[in-house]
Amino acid sequence: MSIQKIARLAGVSVATVSRVLNNSDTVKPKNRERVLQAIKESNYQPNLLARQLRTARSSMILVMVSNIANPFCAEVVKGIEEQAEKKGYRILLCHSGSDIERSKSGLRLLTGKMVDGIITMDAFSKLPELKMIIGDAPWVQCAEYADTGAVSCVGINDVDAAQHVVSHLADSGRQRIALINHDLSYKYARLRERGYKSVLHVRELDYQSVEYAAELSSAAGKAAMEKLLAQQPRPDAVFAVSDTLAAGAMRAIEQAGLKVPQDIAVVGFDGTELAEMVSPQLTTVQQPSREIGAKAVELLLKRIENPASVAERVMMDWRFISRASA
Amino acid sequence: MSIQKIARLAGVSVATVSRVLNNSDTVKPKNRERVLQAIKESNYQPNLLARQLRTARSSMILVMVSNIANPFCAEVVKGIEEQAEKKGYRILLCHSGSDIERSKSGLRLLTGKMVDGIITMDAFSKLPELKMIIGDAPWVQCAEYADTGAVSCVGINDVDAAQHVVSHLADSGRQRIALINHDLSYKYARLRERGYKSVLHVRELDYQSVEYAAELSSAAGKAAMEKLLAQQPRPDAVFAVSDTLAAGAMRAIEQAGLKVPQDIAVVGFDGTELAEMVSPQLTTVQQPSREIGAKAVELLLKRIENPASVAERVMMDWRFISRASA
DNA sequence: CTGAAAGCGCTTACAG
DNA sequence: CTGAAAGCGCTTACAG
Numbered sequence: 201m202s203i204q205k206i207a208r209l210a211g212v213s214v215a216t217v218s219r220v221l222n223n224s225d226t227v228k229p230k231n232r233e234r235v236l237q238a239i240k241e242s243n244y245q246p247n248l249l250a251r252q253l254r255t256a257r258s259s260m261i262l263v264m265v266s267n268i269a270n271p272f273c274a275e276v277v278k279g280i281e282e283q284a285e286k287k288g289y290r291i292l293l294c295h296s297g298s299d300i301e302r303s304k305s306g307l308r309l310l311t312g313k314m315v316d317g318i319i320t321m322d323a324f325s326k327l328p329e330l331k332m333i334i335g336d337a338p339w340v341q342c343a344e345y346a347d348t349g350a351v352s353c354v355g356i357n358d359v360d361a362a363q364h365v366v367s368h369l370a371d372s373g374r375q376r377i378a379l380i381n382h383d384l385s386y387k388y389a390r391l392r393e394r395g396y397k398s399v400l401h402v403r404e405l406d407y408q409s410v411e412y413a414a415e416l417s418s419a420a421g422k423a424a425m426e427k428l429l430a431q432q433p434r435p436d437a438v439f440a441v442s443d444t445l446a447a448g449a450m451r452a453i454e455q456a457g458l459k460v461p462q463d464i465a466v467v468g469f470d471g472t473e474l475a476e477m478v479s480p481q482l483t484t485v486q487q488p489s490r491e492i493g494a495k496a497v498e499l500l501l502k503r504i505e506n507p508a509s510v511a512e513r514v515m516m517d518w519r520f521i522s523r524a525s526a
Numbered sequence: 527m528s529i530q531k532i533a534r535l536a537g538v539s540v541a542t543v544s545r546v547l548n549n550s551d552t553v554k555p556k557n558r559e560r561v562l563q564a565i566k567e568s569n570y571q572p573n574l575l576a577r578q579l580r581t582a583r584s585s586m587i588l589v590m591v592s593n594i595a596n597p598f599c600a601e602v603v604k605g606i607e608e609q610a611e612k613k614g615y616r617i618l619l620c621h622s623g624s625d626i627e628r629s630k631s632g633l634r635l636l637t638g639k640m641v642d643g644i645i646t647m648d649a650f651s652k653l654p655e656l657k658m659i660i661g662d663a664p665w666v667q668c669a670e671y672a673d674t675g676a677v678s679c680v681g682i683n684d685v686d687a688a689q690h691v692v693s694h695l696a697d698s699g700r701q702r703i704a705l706i707n708h709d710l711s712y713k714y715a716r717l718r719e720r721g722y723k724s725v726l727h728v729r730e731l732d733y734q735s736v737e738y739a740a741e742l743s744s745a746a747g748k749a750a751m752e753k754l755l756a757q758q759p760r761p762d763a764v765f766a767v768s769d770t771l772a773a774g775a776m777r778a779i780e781q782a783g784l785k786v787p788q789d790i791a792v793v794g795f796d797g798t799e800l801a802e803m804v805s806p807q808l809t810t811v812q813q814p815s816r817e818i819g820a821k822a823v824e825l826l827l828k829r830i831e832n833p834a835s836v837a838e839r840v841m842m843d844w845r846f847i848s849r850a851s852a
Numbered sequence: 853c854t855g856a857a858a859g860c861g862c863t864t865a866c867a868g
Numbered sequence: 869c870t871g872a873a874a875g876c877g878c879t880t881a882c883a884g
Contacts, residue, residue, distance in 0.1 A: 204861080255862085290631055305616055451803050540877090540879090577878055579877085
């Protein structure tokens, strides 16, 4: 079912069919009708591969995330989708699972010209190999800092936010504040840890304990908390870098027969729906997830439309939400 | 950076370059070396559009979900990915948000020949328009029944599972069992409702109350539960068709000053991690999510490799998990 | 083992 | 307003 067949059916040239398909130019109404009729009759759908090969644009953008199951991620993706849709772009989601082979495989869509650009929510800064593959294709890092100035990024000030959380905990009299962090290959993880440690230092608190979760799931948060609970002395507060981790931590605390916040205060991060669904409700840092996603699209389209344009680094506002857990 | 340039650089024909790219045939070692060298030097990446246009296959499959934020969905997707990877296929995720325009837009990847087949976790059975677009492209419906025999599907026996849940509730003395269901355009929603009603009927319970959640989020579950609580008399048990809905329902109950399970028993569905993270832990029906995803890929590949093969409908086992909430 | 050539299904100057 | 033709970057018989 090619444009050829339609042309034959409608008794016009392929050029004319193409013109009505792109509703450009002025095609004589009678011819347009005939083409439209032929298209309908034969249930014709243009071949995107051929079209994109010819025009060298796809109006598609690749979104690469490490873990779609993380609700924060899902929210950002929704923001990306909404904005992309407005601008006439379609989203392709690629779930890397933080796996480098998977990531490379996903990136082939970019290098293979199937998409016009890429938004990543993954830890790429530490992976020169992946950066090399992307080359200078349009790229923006989302909810994660870019190390170099060459790539655009949108996020919040992670150091500030972490400092705020830990200060809040210290202000309320907590002495032994632990951190449940994500893999340090994420720049945001390094930044939040820096915020955490700086407050400990300034306040002259000498308890310091960091556990690393392999992924942002509640199960990983629970496992991390169990390790913290096994320590002597155990923490009286814990800051988890995502709501999912915090929810898991709360469960571990409860299972150990302890109370949140009486025995251990818990603070999460992201401000997802999950934070309101757990009990007690979670104190957290709300990120403007949808807006981060929308902004990422905006930055990306700027680069797609003008590849020579300079990279931008956008900082969004965050908000501390105090609830029952801390 | 085309195959032409590589050929020029290596001093061979494009055919030879193509041969080493597809590491087929027997290319003379010396030539292979030269081509490989040229590729490395110029950081060449083949254009997928051209390749796929020519070969008429992409080794990619489209996965269409209504809501990636639903953890059950995310699990199934992981199962799909694992299996696809094994078979040399790549996954493209498309988030329809249950929106018909979005779905149509996503489907263009199929009709436009960018993917070899599609797995849907969406409510397509009620949408002849979408079914028409798919035509007879390889398609399997996942965790959702297919109405007609023409399309393959994998899922569980939803009627049985729902009956089991409601019977369990009735057995434990609950008199007023409510249902929080999803949009009835989903076949599984209709089936579970049928299971619910049949038990009510057999047990001669005359209380019957169904609320519909617009999406499978905790917020929607909470809103639905609030409506149920406003009724006179209020239910003493509620069966929600997903763990996310159930988690929201528990929250509404708690906020109303009532206790789970003492005042109202709650049962979820899916058996996701979330069910273990809420408090009290959720009684639920565990679906074999990963296996469902893997099976879907298997069925799809069968159709891709042999388009003439007949559609299959696979039923997987489910398991009732009794925990504190009911 | 290798190359010239055709062709996948489109779009787009160009000429009329 | 329309058509013939070139070309996007590949792969693959075919002939040698």
